Amino acid sequence: MKLDGLDYRILDQLQANGRLTNVELSDKVNLSPSPCLRRVKQLEEEGVILGYRASLNRVALDLGMTVFVDLRLGHHGDQASSQFEASVLAMPNVISCYLVSGTADYRLEVVVKDLQHYELLLRQIQMLPFVKDIHSNFVIRAVKGESPLPLNTPT
Amino acid sequence: MKLDGLDYRILDQLQANGRLTNVELSDKVNLSPSPCLRRVKQLEEEGVILGYRASLNRVALDLGMTVFVDLRLGHHGDQASSQFEASVLAMPNVISCYLVSGTADYRLEVVVKDLQHYELLLRQIQMLPFVKDIHSNFVIRAVKGESPLPLNTPT
DNA sequence: CAGTTTTATGGCATAAAATGCCAATTGTTT
DNA sequence: AAACAATTGGCATTTTATGCCATAAAACTG
Numbered sequence: 001m002k003l004d005g006l007d008y009r010i011l012d013q014l015q016a017n018g019r020l021t022n023v024e025l026s027d028k029v030n031l032s033p034s035p036c037l038r039r040v041k042q043l044e045e046e047g048v049i050l051g052y053r054a055s056l057n058r059v060a061l062d063l064g065m066t067v068f069v070d071l072r073l074g075h076h077g078d079q080a081s082s083q084f085e086a087s088v089l090a091m092p093n094v095i096s097c098y099l100v101s102g103t104a105d106y107r108l109e110v111v112v113k114d115l116q117h118y119e120l121l122l123r124q125i126q127m128l129p130f131v132k133d134i135h136s137n138f139v140i141r142a143v144k145g146e147s148p149l150p151l152n153t154p155t
Numbered sequence: 156m157k158l159d160g161l162d163y164r165i166l167d168q169l170q171a172n173g174r175l176t177n178v179e180l181s182d183k184v185n186l187s188p189s190p191c192l193r194r195v196k197q198l199e200e201e202g203v204i205l206g207y208r209a210s211l212n213r214v215a216l217d218l219g220m221t222v223f224v225d226l227r228l229g230h231h232g233d234q235a236s237s238q239f240e241a242s243v244l245a246m247p248n249v250i251s252c253y254l255v256s257g258t259a260d261y262r263l264e265v266v267v268k269d270l271q272h273y274e275l276l277l278r279q280i281q282m283l284p285f286v287k288d289i290h291s292n293f294v295i296r297a298v299k300g301e302s303p304l305p306l307n308t309p310t
Numbered sequence: 311c312a313g314t315t316t317t318a319t320g321g322c323a324t325a326a327a328a329t330g331c332c333a334a335t336t337g338t339t340t
Numbered sequence: 341a342a343a344c345a346a347t348t349g350g351c352a353t354t355t356t357a358t359g360c361c362a363t364a365a366a367a368c369t370g
Contacts, residue, residue, distance in 0.1 A: 001215065003215075011209070011211060011216075014208070014209035015208055015209055015211065016208070017206065017207060017208070018173050018174060018206075018207035018208040018209045019173060019174065019207040021326085021327060021328085021357095022327070022328065022329095023326080023327060023328085031348085031349095032348070032349050032350075033327085033328080033329095033349090033350095034329085034330090034331095034348070034349060034350075035347065035348050035349075037328070037329075038347085038348095046215075047212055047215065048211060048212050048215045048216070049209050049210075049211060049212075050209075050210045050211060050212055051172065051173075051209070051210050052172060052173035052174040052207060052208070052209050052210070053169070053170055053171070053172070053173040053207070053208065053210060053301075053303070054166065054169035054170050054173045054204050054205075054206070054207050055204075055205045055206050055207070055208060056166060056170065056203060056204060056205060056304055057202050057203050057204070057205055058304065060156065060158075060201075060202065060203045061166075061203070061304060061306060061307075062307065063304055063305070066253070068253075068255065068262065085298045088298060088299060089298070089299055092302075092305030093305050094299065094302075095299070095301075095302040095303075095304065095305075096297070096299055096300045096301070096302060097297075097298040097299040097300075098221070098223075098294045098295075098296070098297055098298065098300070099294070099295040099296040099297075099298060100223065100292045100293065100294055100295060101292055101293040101295060102290070102291075102292040102293075104292070106298070107223065107292070111304060111305070135257070136257075137255045137256055137257040137259070137262070138255065138256040138257075139253045139254070139255055140253075140254040140255060140256060141253070141254040142251070142252075142253055142254075143240045143243060143244070143252040143253065143254060143261070144243060144244055144249065144250070144251055144252040145251045145252075145253070146208075146250075146251070147247075147249075147250040147251060148208070148250075149211055149213065149216060149218055149250065149266060150218070150247030150248050150250075150266070151216060152216075152217065176328095176355085176356060176357085177356070177357065177358095178355080178356060178357085186319080186320095187319070187320050187321075188320090188321095188356085188357080188358095189319070189320060189321075189358085189359090190318065190319050190320075192357070192358075193318085193319090194318095311370105312369105312370095313368105313369085313370090314367100314368080314369075314370095315366105315367080315368070315369090316365105316366080316367070316368080317364105317365080317366070317367085318363105318364085318365070318366085319362105319363080319364070319365080320361105320362095320363080320364090321360105321361090321362090321363100322359105322360090322361090322362105323358100323359090323360090324357100324358085324359085324360105325356105325357080325358075325359095326355105326356080326357065326358085327354105327355080327356065327357080328353100328354080328355065328356080329352100329353080329354075329355085330351105330352090330353085330354095331350105331351090331352090331353105332349105332350090332351090333348105333349090333350090333351105334347105334348080334349080334350100335346105335347080335348065335349090336345105336346085336347075336348080337344105337345090337346080337347095338343100338344080338345075338346090339342100339343085339344075339345090340341105340342090340343085340344095
């Protein structure tokens with residue numbers, strides 16, 4: 001799909017505030033409400049906009065500790081991978097999991113209330129099949145987080 | 156702030172779909188629209204809900220490559236840190252930056268179009284003052300990403 | 311435990327927004 | 341320049357948001 005400057009402005013605004021009304025949005029991007037709504041709907045249908053979500057205060061929800069967990073798998077077969085990945089998908093406190101290059105195989109981002117809870121979760125991770133070489137990095141402070149994607153405005 | 160089961164249900168729904176209308180939301184959590192809206196407003200005012208954002212398709216926006224960049228600072232003074240952090244805040248392709256424990260000092264998450272663009276960005280990072288020991292980990296695949304926070308439903 | 315106060319809820323009326331439709335404008339092509 | 345295609349803006353209708361008030365539920369007090 002080809003996006004023009006208006007689309008980028010719309011995406012910028014919705015990244016900053018996903019609950020703008022269409023009237024507000026159309027005003028911010030200098031377009032009348034009708035075509036603005038049409039463009040948003042199309043961006044959603046084309047899959048450029050994947051969805052909308054509330055971003056929540058982790059501390060308020062007793063999830064103030066973030067840990068990056070790097071690990072490797074003992075076996076590198078399809079079976080080991082998919083079994084491990086399925087397990088990780090089922091763990092709600094693991095909020096992201098990437099297959100990465102480098103010394104580790106997987107990098108998980110984990111949120112917990114505190115060290116005590118992290119210990120429990122770490123034990124669960126250790127017990128997953130094929131898991132080896134776990135290394136934890138604790139987040140001391142978020143310098144920058146949940147930033148919007150940089151949109152290379154063309155037109 | 157004390158949250159009850161209704162609040163958690165509301166947060167759950169808004170994490171899954173931040174653009175639910177209040178009518179839809181109130182229906183999903185079994186509450187009439189008036190008190191539902193009041194609760195949402197209060198959650199926003201109290202800072203439990205930090206905001207709403209559209210989540211976008213990185214590939215569609217030419218940002219299909221994600222890289223974790225670990226690095227250390229040569230000097231560990233206040234000045235070195237704040238200068239580095241300010242630089243990082245000004246780089247749009249760095250979408251998150253954490254101060255972490257372990258061998259690295261900082262962990263950046265960077266989005267770019269491809270390796271060519273990454274090389275350019277890496278050079279920028281290398282030239283930042285005090286930066287040492289840069290290590291890049293490329294994301295091969297996202298097993299799980301942008302997951303909602305796990306809400307420990309009480310009541 | 312009854313009475314009182316506080317807090318939250320549900321319904322209603324009004325204001326605002328979303329949505330679909332159509333004419334008009336813009337810009338493209340030949 | 342004419343014809344065609346795509347996009348826009350305005351309007352009417354439906355849906356939603358919002359503020360207000362009476363009622364119900366919960367908490368507190370003596």
